[in-house]
Amino acid sequence: MAFRTRAWELMLEGRLGLGIIGVIVGLRLLGLFQFLELLTLDRLQQLSFSEPTDPHITLIGIDEAYLKHSDTAFLQYTDLAKLLETILVYQPTVVGVDMVIDDLSGTEKSRLLKLFEENEHLLTVEKVxxxxxxxxxGLSEEVVENQVGFNDFSLDDDGNVRRMFLGWTPIGSLSFRKSLALLLAERYLYEHRGLELENGIRDPDAMRFGDVEIPRLDPNAGGYFKQSSVYGIQTLINFRSGLISGGNISQPFKILKASDVVKSSFSKEDISQKIVILGLLDPSNVIKFGSAVPLRLIYNKDRLTGLELQAHAASQITSAVINGSPLIWFLSTPLEYAFIVVFGIAGISIKKAATSTLNGLLCLVAVGFLLILTSYWSLTLGGLWLPAAPALLALVINGVAYVAVAQSENRWQVLVQERDIALAALKLERQKTIEHAFDTIHNGPLQTLANLLRLIRDNQISTEKVGDELKRLNQEIRDIGESLKQDAISDDNLYIKVGNSRLDLSIPLHELFYEIYRETLERPFPGFQMLKIQARSLEPIEPENLTIECKRKLCRFFEETLCNVGRHAIGATRLTVTGKTIEKSYCLRIVDNGSGLQSPKVSRGRGTKIACELEAVLKGKFIRKNNYPRGVFCEFRWVVS
Known part of the structure; x- marks a missing residue:
């Protein structure tokens, strides 16, 4: 029976974790993780290893200095022909002109056309x-077929470039077109390695050079979900990073300026037997690259020119074939989800090692670090793009959930004890709240009501005045309601309602006494009507042993005593309020010259009750007696050190 119960508990626990895994798998099937997975790919690539400048590719940029002698802002056909003739002298393996006809001008282009017709390793571009x-x-059909590649790139939904075209049959065309980057790599690899472009073996629709098969993207490959811009033959770009040496960052490609080329201000080895890509260096002609571009590559830039992007696209193919650099690939869909499930179950299994909350969380961090490290090394060393984001989410959610479950039984007794303590504290807090509310009502509306009843009984108030007093009473009651609401939503409860003011109990005590004195004496009590002398002197005091609750009770005691003067000291002309330190005690004294106490026996009003409570808490002494020759003497003294 016990075994059955335990098995049932384990099944229930497993159902929770498997349910979480199922939700994450379902969300990924709906494409909700695409942005997060692409972002993870970017971050992992940013941490890729440094690489030296690519020895196979050189970029030549048409700079402003080269364009100065032109009558227009565009490069003349004749000037381009002269530049290409100069470049071809140094015997590059292949030259790609990454400039469409919209970037050129002029009428005389026969010299340029002749160059393309006579040099099969001279390539140009189109946009499809x-x-x-x-x-x-003017190019012949043979040149168009074999020496023209398209330079289009496809953007992801966030506007970043992470993919390159290898080839595509444009809509409305029967001819399969290759990209410029593929043509450059194809010519170079054929000349230097004798390799031809062939169909893939694992994927017949993919492309390969020798044993290196270029992974082909489909709309749902890797972290993509029904990506409509994935068509034709595309692959992910493994951007080349620069080399950090001695604190300096080298560029991933050798870049020459056209103005330097025509002056021969460069080394012959920079062009000879290399892929040369010619294009514009105009800063306005840029393409937003994905954040996948390694940080060491970007040199504080956030965009690449199309010329640089073509170089990265061609470089990853040649480097993969010649140097064995990884191309980015991905698992099949079932294996990707198996990867997510494995790490989701690993999160459930952390419960077994969770002897304590800290131990469980450390295990979770260790497994999470292992997942990230596995994803990083897989991508960096092997080019494998794993679904790290959803796997990590499944691991973390299950890990946290099951660490909590593992510790729930151990904490149960502690929670029971904490509950009992909390209930006792709640009861005490409720009692304090009731007392605070009662004190606020007693020193506010009840005092106003008592004063009004006295005036009506003695026929000392007109009907109009009664209406005014009732309005005042109504407002005081409403103000108390608002004050109680604010106290209810406040965590610290550091305020006290006195008259029309809400005083902050964190300010010094003598300042609170001054505010209470001012607010209370503004009330229309009969004992305040004939006052001619109001003497007050309150020395600063803020002892360390005085809590907020003690300050509240002292303030209520002081307010109640002043209210008693206002209600009962009829005919008083003098009111003296003093607070000063005598030896090691603070003495708060209120003395009036009113009608005095009607009975020698001290009544047990609210102020007396508060004073008695303060006597017990602060080890103080409360005195109230008739003053000589008339009035009341009231004093509360307590030890301050």
């Missing part, structure tokens, strides 16, 4: 996605 731009006019 809207807005489409045709290749250079």
């Amino acid at each position: 996605r809207p807005p489409m731009i045709a290749p250079l006019e």
